[in-house]
Amino acid sequence: MRVTIIGLGLIGGSIAKDLRSTKFATEITGVDINREHAAKALELNIVDKAEELEPAVKKADIVILAIPVDKLLTVLPRVLDLIPEYATVTDMGSTKREIVEIVRNHPHRKNYIPAHPMSGTEDSGPESAIDGLFKGKITIICDQQDSGPQHLALIEKMFHLIGMNIAYMTADEQDLNTAFVSHLPHAAAYALANAVQAKEERNIIFDFASGGFRSTVRLAKSSSTMWHPIFQQNRDYVVESLDVYIKHLEEFRDAIKNSDSEKLLLLIKNANKIRDILDGNNHSLIQNKETNIKFYTK
Amino acid sequence: MRVTIIGLGLIGGSIAKDLRSTKFATEITGVDINREHAAKALELNIVDKAEELEPAVKKADIVILAIPVDKLLTVLPRVLDLIPEYATVTDMGSTKREIVEIVRNHPHRKNYIPAHPMSGTEDSGPESAIDGLFKGKITIICDQQDSGPQHLALIEKMFHLIGMNIAYMTADEQDLNTAFVSHLPHAAAYALANAVQAKEERNIIFDFASGGFRSTVRLAKSSSTMWHPIFQQNRDYVVESLDVYIKHLEEFRDAIKNSDSEKLLLLIKNANKIRDILDGNNHSLIQNKETNIKFYTK
Numbered sequence: 001m002r003v004t005i006i007g008l009g010l011i012g013g014s015i016a017k018d019l020r021s022t023k024f025a026t027e028i029t030g031v032d033i034n035r036e037h038a039a040k041a042l043e044l045n046i047v048d049k050a051e052e053l054e055p056a057v058k059k060a061d062i063v064i065l066a067i068p069v070d071k072l073l074t075v076l077p078r079v080l081d082l083i084p085e086y087a088t089v090t091d092m093g094s095t096k097r098e099i100v101e102i103v104r105n106h107p108h109r110k111n112y113i114p115a116h117p118m119s120g121t122e123d124s125g126p127e128s129a130i131d132g133l134f135k136g137k138i139t140i141i142c143d144q145q146d147s148g149p150q151h152l153a154l155i156e157k158m159f160h161l162i163g164m165n166i167a168y169m170t171a172d173e174q175d176l177n178t179a180f181v182s183h184l185p186h187a188a189a190y191a192l193a194n195a196v197q198a199k200e201e202r203n204i205i206f207d208f209a210s211g212g213f214r215s216t217v218r219l220a221k222s223s224s225t226m227w228h229p230i231f232q233q234n235r236d237y238v239v240e241s242l243d244v245y246i247k248h249l250e251e252f253r254d255a256i257k258n259s260d261s262e263k264l265l266l267l268i269k270n271a272n273k274i275r276d277i278l279d280g281n282n283h284s285l286i287q288n289k290e291t292n293i294k295f296y297t298k
Numbered sequence: 299m300r301v302t303i304i305g306l307g308l309i310g311g312s313i314a315k316d317l318r319s320t321k322f323a324t325e326i327t328g329v330d331i332n333r334e335h336a337a338k339a340l341e342l343n344i345v346d347k348a349e350e351l352e353p354a355v356k357k358a359d360i361v362i363l364a365i366p367v368d369k370l371l372t373v374l375p376r377v378l379d380l381i382p383e384y385a386t387v388t389d390m391g392s393t394k395r396e397i398v399e400i401v402r403n404h405p406h407r408k409n410y411i412p413a414h415p416m417s418g419t420e421d422s423g424p425e426s427a428i429d430g431l432f433k434g435k436i437t438i439i440c441d442q443q444d445s446g447p448q449h450l451a452l453i454e455k456m457f458h459l460i461g462m463n464i465a466y467m468t469a470d471e472q473d474l475n476t477a478f479v480s481h482l483p484h485a486a487a488y489a490l491a492n493a494v495q496a497k498e499e500r501n502i503i504f505d506f507a508s509g510g511f512r513s514t515v516r517l518a519k520s521s522s523t524m525w526h527p528i529f530q531q532n533r534d535y536v537v538e539s540l541d542v543y544i545k546h547l548e549e550f551r552d553a554i555k556n557s558d559s560e561k562l563l564l565l566i567k568n569a570n571k572i573r574d575i576l577d578g579n580n581h582s583l584i585q586n587k588e589t590n591i592k593f594y595t596k
Contacts, residue, residue: 118508119508120508120509120510121509122510137508138505138506165505167505167506177498177502177506178506180493180494180497180498181494181498181502181503181506181507181508181511182506182508182510182511184490184493184494185490185510185511185515186510187550187554188490188514188547189514189569190550190565190566190569191543191546191547191549191550191565191569192482192483192543192546193569193570193572194546194549194550194568194569195478195482195539195542195545195546196478196479196482196572197568197569197571197575198542198546199478199539199542200478200479202575204475204479205479205572205575205576206575206576207436207463208416208436208465208476208479208480209479209576210416210417210435210479210480211417211418211419212418212420212480212516212517212520213479213480213483214576215513215514215516216483216486216487216513216514216516216517217483217572217576218510218513218514219510219513219514220569220570220572220573221570221572221573221576222570223570224566224570227566228559228562228563228566231554231562232557232559232562235554235555238554239551239554241493241497242547242550242554243551244493244496244497245489245490245493245547246544246547246548247493248489248490248492248493248496249485249486249489249540249543249544249547250544251492252485252488252489252492252540253485253537253540253541253544256485256530256533256536256537257533259530259533261526261530264526264529265522265526267488267489267492268522268525268526269522270491270492270495271491271492271495271518272518272519272520272521272522273491273495274491274494274495274503274515274518274519275420275518275519277495277500277504277507278504278512278515
């Protein structure tokens with residue numbers, strides 16, 4: 001199958017590697033407005049060829065957009081204008097409401113599957129692409145009723161081939177849930193990095209940074225090109241999540257400030273419950289191995 | 299050398315392993331009020347014998363206290379009462395002001411070196427003890443002028459043997475710096491875990507938890523037995539660090555809320571600078587390989 005990937009960074013490059021190794025793609029054409037990224041992706045043999053957007057899209061069976069969410073608002077409609085009738089289009093964006101809204105009435109809307117594979121690292125660029133980045137992780141598919149069943153089936157097959165589980169929900173549900181489990185942790189890490197840099201000398205941060213500090217601020221290394229537009233597009237839910245977080249921080253601070261020992265202990269013990277959740281003493285997708293599919297109905 | 303370790307959890311157990319493998323200890327006696335921990339440490343051959351505190355301390359060349367900081371306030375003075383004249387005592391506590399204050403006028407004060415090895419994991423108990431936990435990490439030694447030079451030299455030798463760098467500062471400086479680079483990240487993770495659990499169903503957190511979310515909340519798994527008293531003993535500096543953090547979170551939230559795109563980009567790019575610091579494009583201890591020692595003079 002002829003796959004065209006637009007955006008050859010961490011996500012685009014990593015999915016290219018998996019689609020090649022799983023033989024899902026017979027030919028991978030890469031598109032990137034950043035000439036260096038395109039050249040690097042060719043050099044690393046991540047793509048078979050690098051082309052301009054129009055010819056690359058016109059010959060594709062599948063077009064995968066792995067570009068920042070602000071760029072999606074202009075590039076996705078253009079791609080839907082250019083694709084052949086049979087072609088399928090999907091994206092990897094972390095926000096969905098604005099993006100599905102902008103193509104709501106596009107004649108090729110049924111060719112498009114709004115997707116969000118929840119996997120990544122704090123690195124960026126084609127050289128940061130890795131094999132198996134998506135294995136065992138979840139991808140969200142939004143508003144599946146608005147996509148053609150053949151197109152939906154092909155994208156589901158693609159995500160299953162690279163080892164992903166799939167969750168189905170509306171674009172609105174995805175933006176709300178993603179705000180709390182992904183956008184909020186990134187905002188928290190950015191603010192923590194700024195707070196510590198504001199108060200500590202660089203060499204003290206460097207010398208004292210234990211594993212704990214490193215893991216908590218790791219996401220603060222994440223690229224502004226990707227994250228700046230995510231926060232803006234998911235503004236309402238991200239602001240809501242930050243309000244909730246700040247409220248819990250104030251509660252924690254006040255328990256310490258007021259020497260409310262019992263309250264502080266309760267807050268820590270409640271936070272500790274995250275261990276059971278993350279370590280998987282939990283009923284969830286794991287139970288649906290036969291299909292790897294789960295419906296969230298709210 | 300006869301080493302007695304009081305507290306056989308992650309830290310006490312890990313240092314026991316290193317002191318044995320480096321041959322610094324010829325005999326390791328363990329003390330733990332938790333009978334199961336003591337038995338487990340014996341079973342895992344982390345210690346040679348488990349004894350009561352008094353006999354274990356009376357025969358020791360070095361006593362290492364690896365117990366929660368609230369317990370230190372009562373156990374450290376008792377240990378200093380019991381040790382032979384020649385013996386050296388150190389602790390592994392994350393806070394120092396209250397602890398040095400409580401033994402300020404003890405006749406054996408010079409036998410004691412207040413230390414804080416900055417290394418750990420979110421796990422606890424003897425079974426979580428690991429080899430090389432301290433290698434390449436930093437340990438803080440406080441108010442070294444108040445310790446006897448022979449005792450200080452022996453503890454420095456011990457930390458160097460297990461691969462640690464040493465930073466010297468006052469107990470007050472240690473509590474301030476540790477508040478920002480260690481206590482704050484833990485408080486931030488606890489509050490983030492509480493915020494997300496308050497808003498999301500367990501299965502959604504579980505399914506959607508990507509590597510990013512996991513690393514940001516990892517510290518929220520940390521034991522309340524260790525952390526509850528740390529926050530209380532370092533109250534003023536922890537509250538100050540939380541105030542600074544909340545201020546930066548509000549600034550970040552408001553940039554999003556007010557669609558202040560430029561400001562938001564600046565905040566993200568400033569946070570990104572933490573990458574240079576953590577990835578070590580930095581002048582610091584690394585430059586002092588010959589001694590592994592650095593003095594922070596404020």
